Every structure is written in C-alpha cells, then in structure tokens.
Amino acid sequence: MSASEQKGRKPRADVQRNRAALLRAAQHHFLRHGVGTSLEAVAKDAGVGPGTLYRHFPTREALLAAVLQTRSEELVARQEEIAQLGDAGEALEQWLRALEEYFSAFSGLPEPLMAAARAQDPDNPLTLPCDTVITATEEYVRAAHRAGNVRASVKGYDLFLAALSVAWLKGAGAADEESLDRVRALIATGYRRERDTQA
Amino acid sequence: MSASEQKGRKPRADVQRNRAALLRAAQHHFLRHGVGTSLEAVAKDAGVGPGTLYRHFPTREALLAAVLQTRSEELVARQEEIAQLGDAGEALEQWLRALEEYFSAFSGLPEPLMAAARAQDPDNPLTLPCDTVITATEEYVRAAHRAGNVRASVKGYDLFLAALSVAWLKGAGAADEESLDRVRALIATGYRRERDTQA
DNA sequence: AATCAGTACGGAGGTAGCCTCCGTTTTATG
DNA sequence: CATAAAACGGAGGCTACCTCCGTACTGATT
Numbered sequence: 001m002s003a004s005e006q007k008g009r010k011p012r013a014d015v016q017r018n019r020a021a022l023l024r025a026a027q028h029h030f031l032r033h034g035v036g037t038s039l040e041a042v043a044k045d046a047g048v049g050p051g052t053l054y055r056h057f058p059t060r061e062a063l064l065a066a067v068l069q070t071r072s073e074e075l076v077a078r079q080e081e082i083a084q085l086g087d088a089g090e091a092l093e094q095w096l097r098a099l100e101e102y103f104s105a106f107s108g109l110p111e112p113l114m115a116a117a118r119a120q121d122p123d124n125p126l127t128l129p130c131d132t133v134i135t136a137t138e139e140y141v142r143a144a145h146r147a148g149n150v151r152a153s154v155k156g157y158d159l160f161l162a163a164l165s166v167a168w169l170k171g172a173g174a175a176d177e178e179s180l181d182r183v184r185a186l187i188a189t190g191y192r193r194e195r196d197t198q199a
Numbered sequence: 200m201s202a203s204e205q206k207g208r209k210p211r212a213d214v215q216r217n218r219a220a221l222l223r224a225a226q227h228h229f230l231r232h233g234v235g236t237s238l239e240a241v242a243k244d245a246g247v248g249p250g251t252l253y254r255h256f257p258t259r260e261a262l263l264a265a266v267l268q269t270r271s272e273e274l275v276a277r278q279e280e281i282a283q284l285g286d287a288g289e290a291l292e293q294w295l296r297a298l299e300e301y302f303s304a305f306s307g308l309p310e311p312l313m314a315a316a317r318a319q320d321p322d323n324p325l326t327l328p329c330d331t332v333i334t335a336t337e338e339y340v341r342a343a344h345r346a347g348n349v350r351a352s353v354k355g356y357d358l359f360l361a362a363l364s365v366a367w368l369k370g371a372g373a374a375d376e377e378s379l380d381r382v383r384a385l386i387a388t389g390y391r392r393e394r395d396t397q398a
Numbered sequence: 399a400a401t402c403a404g405t406a407c408g409g410a411g412g413t414a415g416c417c418t419c420c421g422t423t424t425t426a427t428g
Numbered sequence: 429c430a431t432a433a434a435a436c437g438g439a440g441g442c443t444a445c446c447t448c449c450g451t452a453c454t455g456a457t458t
Contacts, residue, residue, distance in 0.1 A: 208426070208427080209425095209426065209427090210426095211424080211425055211426070212424095212425075212426090213424065213425075214425095237414080237415060237416090238415080238416075238417090239414085239415060239416075240415090249416085249417075249418090250417090250418075250419085250420095253416090253417065253418080257417095
C-alpha cells in the first residue's frame with residue numbers, strides 16, 4: 001500500500017466503467033467545443049446522470065485535469081526526446097513548442113491553467129500539472145543560461161507565460177498560422193542571447 | 200443631414216435617459232466583474248427591464264463597444280501626444296503601451312476583441328474599433344521601419360497580437376507586474392532592431 | 399445461493415442567466 | 429387634448445449549473 005489504495009474492498013465495476021465513459025465523453029466534448037462545453041451534455045453522452053458526473057469530478061477543473069492526464073504523459077515523452085539533444089538552446093526551443101501544443105489541447109484551456117498557475121490553490125486539480133511544467137521550464141532555462149543561449153534577464157516563468165499566450169492566441173482562433181509563426185519568432189528573438197547577430 | 204439623423208421627429212427623452220443609465224451601469228459592472236458580467240444585473244442596476252437593454256444593445260458586444268467608446272477617445276488623445284515624439288521607435292513603444300492599457304480596460308476584454316479582429320464580421324460592433332487600432336499599429340510600425348528601429352520581419356498585426364496577449368495575461372490576473380514587465384521587455388527585444396547591442 | 403451493508407446511481411428540482419414577445423405606457427406632435 | 433408611433437418591462441421559455449436523496453447495484457459474507 002503505497003499511499004491511498006486497497007481500503008480492503010475491491011473497487012466496484014460500475015465506478016470504473018462510468019469513470020472511463022465520462023473521460024471518453026469529456027475528451028470528445030472538450031475537443032469539439034472547448035473547455036466551456038456543457039457538462040450535462042458530457043454526462044448524457046457518457047450515459048450517466050449529472051449527479052454521477054459531479055461525484056466523480058466535483059468541478060470542471062477536476063474533469064479537465066483528469067482528461068489532461070493523457071496529454072501530460074505525452075509531454076513527458078517529449079521531454080525524454082528533448083533530453084537527447086545536445087544543445088540547450090535547441091532543447092528550450094523544442095520544449096516551448098511542446099508546451100504550446102499541450103496548452104492548445106482544447107480551446108479555452110489557457111484560461112483555467114493560468115488561473116491555477118497564479119492562485120496556487122492546492123484544491124485546484126490543475127495546480128499540480130501547472131506547477132510541474134513551470135518547474136520543467138525553469139530547468140530548461142537554467143541549462144540554456146549556463147550554455148549562454150538565453151539572455152540573463154529571462155526567467156522560466158516568463159517563457160511559460162509566453163507559451164500560454166501563444167496558445168491562447170491559437171485557441172481563440174484569432175490568428176492564422178503565419179501570424180502565429182511571426183509571434184513565435186518575435187518571442188524567440190526576445191529571449192535568445194545574441195551570439196552571432198546575423199547581418 | 201450627414202447620414203442617419205433628424206428623421207423628422209425629436210428623439211424621445213426616455214430613450215436618451217435609459218441609454219445613458221445603461222451605459223453608466225454597464226461600465227460599472229464591466230469594471231467590477233469583467234465583460235462576462237450578468238446583463239440582467241446591468242439592466243436592473245440601470246432601472247430598466249431586460250427588454251429595454253436588449254433593444255438598445257442587441258448583443259453583449261454592442262454594449263461593450265458603446266462603453267468602450269470613451270476609452271477609444273482616450274486612445275486618440277494618446278495618439279496626439281505620441282505624434283509629438285520625434286523618435287519613431289519611441290512612438291511605437293508608447294503606442295503599444297497605450298494599446299495594452301486600452302485592451303485591459305475590463306477583464307476579459309481581449310477575448311471578444313480577438314474574435315472581432317479575426318472574423319471581420321461587419322455586424323460585430325467591435326470590428327470597427329479593432330480594425331482602427333490595427334491600422335494605427337501598422338502605421339506606427341511602418342514609420343519605425345523607415346527609421347530603422349524595428350526588424351523588417353515584424354508586422355503591425357503581430358504587435359497588435361502581442362499587445363492583446365499581454366493584456367490577456369494582465370486581465371486574467373495570472374501574473375504579477377514584475378513578470379509582466381519582463382514579458383514586455385521580451386517582446387520589445389523581439390521586435391526592436393539591434394543597432395547598438397548593449398555589451 | 400441468499401443476504402447484507404455499503405456504495406454509487408440518476409434524475410428531479412432549485413438557481414441563475416440569456417433573450418424574446420407582446421400588452422401597456424410614455425412621448426412628441428398636430 | 430387627442431392620437432399614433434415608439435419605447436417600455438417583465439413574464440416566460442430556454443439552457444446550464446449543481447445538489448439532494450430515494451433507489452439500485454455490487455462485492456463481501458455466510
């Protein structure tokens with residue numbers, strides 16, 4: 001018993017079934033309609049009543065965090081790939097790109113993530129993943145600092161915010177890919193340390 | 200008769216009265232609770248029924264645009280101040296700062312502005328102010344390009360998006376002023392053309 | 399197999415906000 | 429003062445949120 005398991009009773013079958021159905025339905029709806037989607041619709045789609053949904057996931061954030069779990073695992077995988085890279089500057093760049101994709105998983109996701117990042121509310125289920133990526137970003141920045149790839153004034157949290165902003169721009173659909181690429185380049189130019197200023 | 204006035208009948212007194220009361224109440228509520236505030240509460244506060252509110256302002260955006268009018272005028276005033284400046288780079292910088300403040304007038308404002316900027320829907324009352332500031336930004340960027348203060352790859356629309364993003368960060372309350380300042384600096388470093396790379 | 403107790407289910411129902419429709423009231427005008 | 433056009437306002441239909449509690453299900457025990 002590592003922590004909070006095996007209370008002596010086998011978990012009920014319907015609980016697991018419903019939880020899985022809810023997660024499946026929720027992912028579908030979040031993808032299709034963004035994080036603001038109707039939770040009642042999710043419940044109906046999963047074939048359960050609203051009460052069941054709220055028992056499993058007391059808040060929208062709880063459901064979101066659970067659905068996001070899959071993406072978090074992808075992010076970890078990306079980190080392992082990135083670890084293969086020799087160049088710390090390149091690693092940071094790829095990490096920021098991965099972050100941005102993570103934040104763009106569902107339209108409207110940046111909003112609650114930001115709220116969680118700021119509030120540091122231990123009851124918010126998004127706080128944990130949020131803190132995790134912030135810490136990771138800080139480490140990438142630290143490495144890039146040591147390698148001299150990034151301006152000294154740049155902090156990890158700043159780049160977290162920048163990635164979140166770009167994801168917001170993307171998710172709100174306000175910008176075509178070209179504009180987004182130029183904004184990304186703008187930010188990259190902003191944090192990179194000039195070693196060879198090309199012309 | 201310039202366009203659509205003086206239809207032969209004097210405008211009713213109650214119409215003007217109610218409109219003014221609605222605008223006053225709306226500004227108050229937008230300031231206090233953000234752009235997502237309850238419109239019914241606004242109506243009640245203005246002392247009118249919901250029907251009256253919706254007759255005057257058929258959509259939330261219409262009300263928002265009307266309330267924003269005052270701020271737009273402030274922005275024009277800022278433009279005149281900025282016009283006094285000799286340096287195009289300085290002018291651009293101040294304009295972006297003014298833009299950011301404009302976008303931060305109410306919490307949640309960047310969202311509908313972005314939607315309006317993208318959709319180009321002539322029925323959306325926010326499209327006009329949005330286009331206006333985009334055009335103005337493009338002009339400041341053009342001037343700064345000519346003066347050699349800004350990288351050639353940077354477009355006005357990019358900086359509009361950047362200002363909107365910073366306003367979003369600010370309004371969502373996700374960042375302390377220090378972080379925001381560093382993000383602003385990051386962006387500024389990104390668009391400025393390096394002439395004297397300070398050490 | 400049958401019972402039992404604990405757990406989970408589900409949907410009814412209270413709350414809130416959106417927006418519309420239409421009978422009533424206000425208003426400018428002759 | 430009479431009249432018609434214009435505006436009012438609130439009732440009501442809708443959707444979504446979230447909770448509460450009687451009922452149903454499930455795993456354990458005998």
